[in-house]
Structure formats: structure tokens, C-alpha cells
Amino acid sequence: MLYKIKNELSKIKNEENGQGAAEYILLFGGVIVIAIAALLIYRSYFASGSTNLNASTDVNDVRMAMNTS
Numbered sequence: 001m002l003y004k005i006k007n008e009l010s011k012i013k014n015e016e017n018g019q020g021a022a023e024y025i026l027l028f029g030g031v032i033v034i035a036i037a038a039l040l041i042y043r044s045y046f047a048s049g050s051t052n053l054n055a056s057t058d059v060n061d062v063r064m065a066m067n068t069s
Helices: 002-014 019-047 055-068
Strands: none
Touching: none
């Protein structure tokens, strides 16, 4: 009986089925933390009205710059 219990505990100790899932959870958690940190850092940049973020004018500026050179 004691041998069976030791054998089962040994199997449980060496089992690695859940390890991959735990690593993915840690990886995605790290990515989420980095994304939130970047959002907090650049929040004031995008929220202020001093930035002229307009994709169509930016594309036109790049096209004009390429045509002049």
C-alpha cells in the first residue's frame, strides 16, 4: 500500500501537463502589463490637442516629400 502511494506521488511530482498553460498565462500577463504601461505613458500625448494626428494629411506629406526628392 505504501509503495502505491509513493509511486502515485512520484507520478504527480513529475507530471508537466499544466506547465505550458501556466507559461502562456504569464506571457500574456506580461504583454498586457506592458501595453497598459505604454498606454499610461502616451495617454497625455494622444489626449492633448497639440498633436496633429491625421492619417490622410500625413500620407500626403510623405508623398509630397518623396516627389520632391
